[in-house]
Amino acid sequence: xxxxxxxxxxxxxxxxxxxxxxxGKGVMSLDNISPVIIDVEAGDAVIDIGAMHARxxxxxxxxxxxxxxxxxxxxxxWLVWVTIDRNVDGPYYAGVTACExxxxxxxxxxxxxxxxxxxxxxxxxxxxxxxxxxxPKSKRILADFLASHxxxxxxxxxxxxxxxLSV
Numbered sequence: 809x810x811x812x813x814x815x816x817x818x819x820x821x822x823x824x825x826x827x828x829x830x831x832g833k834g835v836m837s838l839d840n841i842s843p844v845i846i847d848v849e850a851g852d853a854v855i856d857i858g859a860m861h862a863r864x865x866x867x868x869x870x871x872x873x874x875x876x877x878x879x880x881x882x883x884x885x886w887l888v889w890v891t892i893d894r895n896v897d898g899p900y901y902a903g904v905t906a907c908e909x910x911x912x913x914x915x916x917x918x919x920x921x922x923x924x925x926x927x928x929x930x931x932x933x934x935x936x937x938x939x940x941x942x943x944p945k946s947k948r949i950l951a952d953f954l955a956s957h958x959x960x961x962x963x964x965x966x967x968x969x970x971x972x973l974s975v
Contacts, residue, residue, distance in 0.1 A: 840891055840892050840893060841889055841890065841891045841892075841903075841929065841932060841933055842855050842857070842889075842890050842892075843855070843856055843857065843859035843860060843864065843887055843888070843889060843890075844856075844887075844888040844889075844890055844950070844953065845859060845864050845865075845866055845885060845886070845887060845888075846885060846886040846887075846888060846946055846949050846950060846953075847866070847883075847885060848883075848884040848885065848886065848943070848945060848946050848949070849883055849884065851945070851949055852949065852953075853888075853949050853950060853952075853953035859887055862922070862925075864887075866885055866909075866911055867909075867911075867918070869916060870911055870913075870916055870917065870918040871916060871917055871918070872917075872918045872919065872920050872922070873917060873918070873919055874919070874921060875919065876910065876919045878917065878919065879910050879911070879912050879915075879917050879918055879919045881912050881914070881915075882910025882911055882912045882917075882918060882919055883910060883911050883912065883913070884908075884909075884910055884946075885908075885909040885910065885911060886906050886907065886908060886909065886942060886946050886950070887906070887907045887909055887920075887925060888904060888905065888906045888907075888939075888950060889903065889904070889905045889906075889907075889928055889929045889931075889932035889933075890903070890904050890932065890954070891903035891904070891932045891933055891935065892961060893935065895964070897964045898960060898964050899958075899960065899961050899964060900961055900964035900965045900966070901954055901961050901962065901965040901969055902935045902965075902966075903931065903932035903933060903934065903935045903936055903937065904932060904937050904938070904939060904950075904954075904969055904972075905928040905929070905931050905932040905936060905937070905938040905939070906928070906938065906939050906941070906942050906946075906950075907920065907921075907924055907925045907928045908920070908941075937966070937968050937969050937972050939969075939972045939973055940972060944975040947972075947973045947974075947975055948973075948975050950973055951970075951973035951974070954973075
């Protein structure tokens with residue numbers, strides 16, 4: 809009874825506006841997107857739904873600045889927006905976009921560009937792959953996480969994603 813609920817990627821469900829052409833038709837749904845936080849130094853990745861509102865575990869209590877130089881001792885993180893979809897082969901990772909973040913817990917300051925985070929979330933929803941700017945270690949962490957989280961999603965994903973994350 810005391811077991812914690814395991815959080816996974818959001819489930820693909822049918823479009824609630826399929827049966828009518830009224831209000832809300834054409835609006836992007838956030839049902840199929842999940843934020844993944846990569847802790848580069850620790851070498852791990854976790855799904856943190858709080859990041860949808862800039863309230864992930866690593867972001868809480870941090871004042872974010874727009875200059876990387878203002879956080880010289882920041883610990884590196886990546887916020888990766890992962891969108892899943894379904895094609896003829898089944899569900900797959902359709903959009904994967906990464907955003908850089910650094911956080912210095914000691915001074916409670918961090919670096920991130922909020923417009924970049926919003927734009928990358930939008931691009932993930934539009935089924936784009938933007939991971940080329942990630943460092944090799946982070947790419948490996950993300951590739952391992954996506955493959956181990958759900959092998960079917962990884963196997964069905966486009967070669968563009970797999971090639972983009974290959975080191």
